[in-house]
Amino acid sequence: MKKIAHIFLILFSSTLLLNCEEDQFESSLDYVSFSDVTYNSSVDPSSTASKDITVYSTSISSTDRVFDIVVDLDETTGDVNSYEVPTSVTIPANSNKGVFTINLADVNLDCFNYVGLKLMPYEGVNPGNTSILTYYQKPSDTCELEVSGTLDFTFDSYASEISYEILDVEGNVVTSGPSEAFADGTASSSIPVTLCDGRCYSLVVYDVYGDGLATPGEFSLTLNGKEYASGGGDFGDSTSTSFQVFE
Template identity: 40%
Template sequence: MKKITFLLLMTLSLFVFNSCGDEVDNTEDINYVSFENTAYTFGVDLASTTSRDIKVYTTQVSGSDRTFNVKVDLTKSTADPASYTVPASVTIPANSNVGVLPVSITDLNIGEAGKKLVLVFEPAEGLLYGAPITLNIKQVCPLNEVILTINFDSYPDETSWKLFNSTGAVITSGGPYDGQTKLIKAFCLANGTYTFTIYDLYGDGIAPGTYQLVYNGAAIKAGGVFGVSESTTFTVNK
């Protein structure tokens, strides 16, 4: 794998030089550094901190350690600056062309849509560097994930819902909605029994709209035809 990556980086470097009209006789003289990829899915456990190692490759192998400076591109990143820790540099150990950049991200203002963290190399004299890497940050449920999907009828302002735990306490709720056509909501639930109730203010359900609860890829409940409300009790156990 390292050999393949090494050859790929050499090819990229030659392309850069040739496109500029320069001639390179010895590819070992090319000082090129690159992230392992241009995009990386970075899952973060809910209410937790997750660390990942981002690999960095060079075309050259040296007898001594080499350090390359890294920074966050704040103009393209959407992650909360307080949510991540990124070292200011990455070290390629002696006699190697692979280094590791440890990145830690905390579940802070990530939201269901996720965030982006874009890393780039700091320019340096005589250094060619690859494209930035975009860390696509997503929340990950370490417990039981249940997905609610609602395809609204023409009156989303009449629709609302609640999720109750086994004692009857409301743990989360939503609605009514204004102008939306679809809702996708993920619940991260501990082992136990829950009751989901959907309501329609007018009392005629949401048909021809629909709703569905899915757990472990299987539908717990699917419907849309009901009156004022409809309740479904289910148990999750991971």
């Protein structure tokens, strides 16, 4: 009889522990997070802009819920005067969605400016990960001053694997190449490049095989005698360098 009682106690304890673990797992699913991990926005020169950010919760409450918003300074590079983040966001009663607005200004903007955003816990609702807003000064429609130079390649034995793109800050392709693949055995190539003074770009070099440029392979982008990007070695499928042109 004692043996049966002992077995029953073990089974009861195991069931209780399992139920507690299930309760803990279910409560861990009650969280609030941003709709996206990353956001993008632009600001016209000498102007302002705004960006709406949506948050969602996995639960619905019969009352309003207010979640504090904190700027993650470890993930933030933008001038403190170039962004204005509200201190909280409200998810209305009987809803799982809230929206808040970030105001942006053209103040000391670099090529890519970042604001890290965090939500704080509220009544047992846990926050998700930090989200990042990237913002930049929108390029003007006209190029007031052109800056010229070259994109130079020293190839390994497989020049045909290499191609490139130069993108503007909005992701548009400014120039790319080659129009036909570089021929294997080509030692080097120098490509004329002209970009706009003051604007932000990214140079992306691709290797279709995925092993980059073996020694002595390398590349460099030079405009008006100044080097803006360079690289080589095993960079995998691609390597990207962001820069701002200055005459």
